Amino acid sequence: SRSAPSGVTLAERARRVIPGGVNSGQRSIPGLTEMVIARASGARFWDADGRQYTDYHAAFGPPLLGHNDPDVNAAVAEAGTRVDLCGVAVTHGEIQLAETLAELVPSIEKVLLTSTGSEATFHALRVARAATGRRLVVKFQGCYHGWHDSVSLNVISAPDRVGVPDPISTGILPEVLDATLVLRFNDVAAVRAAFAAHGDDIAAVIVEPVPHNVGCLLPDQEFLQALRDECTRAGSVLVFDEVITGFRHDLGGWQRISGVTPDLTTLGKAIANGYPIGALGGRADLMDLFSTRPGAPAFFAGTYNGHPAVVAAALATLGKLRAEPVHEHVYRLGERARAGIAEALADLGVPAVVTGHGSVFVTYFMPGPAPRSYDDLLRNDAGMFIGYRRRMPEHGIFELPLNLKRNHISYAHTDADIDHLVEATRAAVRDTLASGGTTELAGTATMGGAVAGGEGR
Template identity: 40%
Template sequence: MNKSTISDELFLRAQQSIPGGVNSPVRAFRAVGGHPRFMVSAKGPFMYDEDGNRYIDLINSWGPMILGHAAEIVQEAIMQAIPNSLSFGAPTRKEVEIAELIIDMVPSIEKVRMVNSGTEATMSAIRVARGYTGRDKIIKFEGCYHGHGDSFLIAAGSGAVTLGVPDSPGVTKGVALDTLTAPYNDLEAVKTLVEANKNQVAAIILEPVVGNMGLVIPQQGFLQDLRDLCDREGIVLIFDEVMTGFRLAPGGAQELFGITPDMSTLGKIIGGGMPVGAYGGKKEIMDFVAPAGPVYQAGTLSGNPIAMSAGMAMLTYLRNHPEVYTNLEATTARMVSGMQENMQKLGLNYTINRVGSMFSIFFTQQPVVDFASAQTSDTALFGRYFNSMLQKGVYLAPSQYETLFVSTAITDDLVDQYLQANYEALQEVHNS
């Protein structure tokens, strides 16, 4: 492929005006080396960079492009909405219609509030849970990323009862004291935290399928045990389904696993790729949100009419076409099965985790069930693998600790191309 000289120039230029040259850190390619590719367009399964290179895209804007890039049904909805104005700062019919649609599709949601990002959704959900319970502390899991809100940028201490410490400058120790952390899939650690902080925990928040330490699957009974614990202790259980919502099933991971949280946070797919988020849950909890209740949250662009139109088109299509999920399951299963065959041919033994149309390869031979086991991966090897795949025209997440997302635009021929690139890349990095 051509050297990305224009991308290189743009990256150098960007660093003069944008911190690190990017508007979201993982895009900087620091974890894998080299400079990021600057994209100029995308359609269906492909993205095109400033140098004219074409890539099979397995990030899909970190999940929302479930129908591929520039899906016609979404584009048409946006084009119809644009002439009516880009923003009103006043209620619209579309806000009501998409709220009703979300409530119809997501098992846990009886009322929903639209916001502008997944981070805004998780920050708001925690505030509401605290207001509803009258408690201050939350429990999150190591390696689960819930956006860049202060409460979530906390690393675990050495013991299960150890109070969190800030993981980023600018996060105060006071905030850290109210955030407790436990290893994912470790129920006993959660129970210990709850017992040590009796009647102080407002919420437990987690990704029901983790997408931010690579893909990590909840072990059998883990989600149900958390549900039971929260019921006993009066704790609000929050599923962060910003990635999994509407992707793993029409009702998200909670539908797939049959576990209903008290609150859910959503994003990405709701806007068909446009900036959007939402949080919702039980009526009695959501009625604590202003102006119905005392917990304040607001946003001038919340419920933006263009984003709502895109989201309505996307969600309506997914609800009315269940074959989307059948096809995604089959395509992704074929990709992962082919990767496993490639590794067998080459005598390699790495770990691949998959749920539905989300998967990750970990360059470690041990099972990956939490952040500690994910960190046994050979990140330098992943970096070489990533760059080899990039040179072969496959665009992966530029970090070992991210998840790949498959779209319905990936055809059987593209699966074959991906698997050939995968075989050659694995062979290259192990022979280098």
Template identity: 75%
Template sequence: MTLAERARRVIPGGVNSGQRSIPGFTDLVIARTRGSRFWDQHGREFTDYHAAFGPAVLGHNDPDVAAATAEAGTTLALAGVGVTEAEVALAEELTALVPSLEKVLLTSTGSEATFHALRVARAATGRDLVVKFQGCYHGWHDAVSLNVISAPERVGTKDPTSTGILAPVLDATLVLPFNDPEAVRRVFAEHGRDIAAVILEPVPHNVGALLPTDTFLRTLREECTKAGTVLVFDEVITGFRHGLGGYQEICGITPDLTTLGKAIANGAPIGALGGRADLMDLFSTRPGGPAFFAGTYNGHPQVVAAALATLRKLREEPVHEHIYRLGARARDGLAALYRELDVPAVVTGFGSVFVTYFMDGPAPLTYDDLLANDAARFIGVRRALTDHGIFELPLNLKRSHVSYAHTDDDIDRLLEATAKAVRTVLAEGTPTDLAHTSTMGGAQR
């Protein structure tokens, strides 16, 4: 019996998160990770552009982060009371770096951070409604677990990602198209006095990369300010991967609350919620605060040590310069490749993130634009890439990442392997199991 078979006997589906079991890769067992690569149980080596949905901005098993984590484990265990010096240092670091953060609380996951953001927004405003956008993912909790990667016929309706969500919870969430300022103005004209929060990924990376327009983001800020609504930027993906100040520093729009995760600790389990002091002081961590906040593992010493080491390296070394340059090389090289092969494709992304949509036209701005993507070809090319030692997650619309550990040689191999994979797919046609694929994917970050 293989290890994967043993896993399926005792773990539902054989994996511990919803999108780790990939069609066509049901026997994938990861044995080792290092730098820009991972190895499976058979010793096969893959250059990893998936990178666990992107937290390892420094690369897998970064030696400085690993050393800091190990050192913390020799001096501190989880006490579950009071605060540690390292927690204070991390909070000071985060508030100094991210424009919107006046105070900050640590969580163990990004989903917890977005959950608490909506809870405190409702506590502050006394309102019920939340606005989210089609294609944006904000975690597994009921209020926002809808309308991420939706089938065409479900766009414009409530499209929950799971059964078991109460209808009244879904009814309290309004879903709008991304990059549509007129839709934002209309919803505030009709419901403004009842909207507690607007939450969005400033760059919706859960569907690849939809870049926001300046008009859209400014309209959100203006309408939320006028209505007294809390504007929440979910920067769980964009925070620290795109810059030390998050995407909000890049775009010049300051939200009221910000959620963070992923790249804070290079893959260690951490999230954060921060923002205006008056909002953050509503949490029960301050005596008398009406919005309950708790988490046994919040601020775990080893995770905090990983975060401090990660941020130190992001500050002191040319990490963003390196990953931005390689990201641009990947996007430019892929675009040239598809032109040479005469394959309809749009290569887009931001910074260290890249994605190829198999469709005609300019870079997409809305989820509706993405419905033109040839999902079967998207998945088929990524499956074929694994035959050449390259791993990009073979699920529709998922983005890819470069890290500080990737090199120019890695990008060269990516481009060479992609050329071979595309030629294979063109020659052999769409695999039978992908022939009718339209919106395979799901909602995990």
């Protein structure tokens, strides 16, 4: 039989017809540009050259049940025997999914489906402006909300750009970014000052309740509460972007964990284990502004919204998250991973903060305490962070070798996987240290802590 084409051959073909050879920013990784993905199952994926990786990157977070979950795939196949996209009226599945989301997520009274998280955050800001007649949007350093212009600011800025609007792309009208205020995460005083100065013109505050786009910054309870209080007082719309935290950390999202209820919530990623679906939900009076009746103030549409196959995937995913001890499993493995890695790095004498929440873990190479805002992360040694991750494939493990990226554990990972992860991390960090990893990698232009970009790049 003819042998399958190698990764080098396929990657070369990709670069001829796809700009940069990949279909989303941050899929083309320095040192890994010849990698082509061939197969994925459970906790693992395989490249076109037959190499196996235990996957902690997890496509930036969707496959909480593991890759190619058989129950989710069966639901998608079954939907295909009955119906596909008709693009008129509504299907039973969309009604069931909306009812499920309204039941699970505290802020959600009504909900609309999108195909991506970016569409959900786009419409959250649009409807906030429609509802308030105001212009400004407040966001926080370290948070990523998608690729659209209002939020297209780098989550990881050069040290001299912290606090300064730093566009993620050219081609954005400056007027749009001028309407976005960027504040420091966990900084209650900055929030109060922004509202004191601009409260009458703030349409929305959008926040990742846990900024996972820079690994993991855990929110102070008083910070989330201050956002709630200031928005209520000023009549601004509070948006929790739970695209990562929703379902992964709790079926009710971080809002259920924190007890702080936003006005609007955006969802995506773990909602359907990797099938393309997002959602925007919240207060009925806000969501009803999207009513399709003539004269409704806010417009909302999408050819693929509520596609029966992805709705079936979401229903099957949420059903399994409710029926099986998924959270118990991933929280337990997450604790084991953090404790094991912290102990291994302490043995090596490496200054490190091993943090995260539940299934998410990340190791920053910096002295403690745990970072509370993005500027604390400027102390992370990017050379070590990226350096050990570049060595993990030698141990059959994949963690995305880009600065400040988090890792994810799924229901398909086992205790044995975590034991292997801890020992591989120990070896990879030791080898990075031995090769003078910090200087070797930190010197490279594309590797420094100041690399631009969110996950959309």
